[in-house]
Amino acid sequence: MRNLILSAVLVVPVAGLPIVAGCDREVESEKSVEVKDDGTKVTKEETVSETADGGVKKEESVTVDKPDAVKKEETVTKDAEGNVKKEETKTIDR
DSSP, X not given: OHHHHHHHHHHHHHHTHHHHHOOOEEEEEEEEEEXXXXXXXXXXXXXXXXXXXXXXXXXXXXXXXXXXSEEEEEEEEEOTTOXXXXXEEEEEOO
8 A cells, every 4th residue: 555655646746747848739730742753752841839838849851761772861940049950860771
C-alpha cells in the first residue's frame, strides 16, 4: 500500500506537466511531393504553429530521396523573433 501511494505521488506531477506547459496549435500545414525524371523524389513540408505564449513558429522540411544513393533531409525552424535553426541529416542506402 505504501508503494502504491508513493507511486501516485510521483506520477501526478509528471502527468500534469503538459497542462501547465501548454501545447503548440497548428495554424497551417502544407506538403508537396515532386518526382523528377531520374526517379528522385523531393518532399517539401511547411508547418506554421502558434506557441503557448502566443508566438509563431514556422518549420520547413525538405527531403530528397534519390534511388540507390544518398538521402538528404533538411529541417529549418524559425520563431517569431527571427531565430533560425537548421538541421541536416544524410543517410546512405546500400
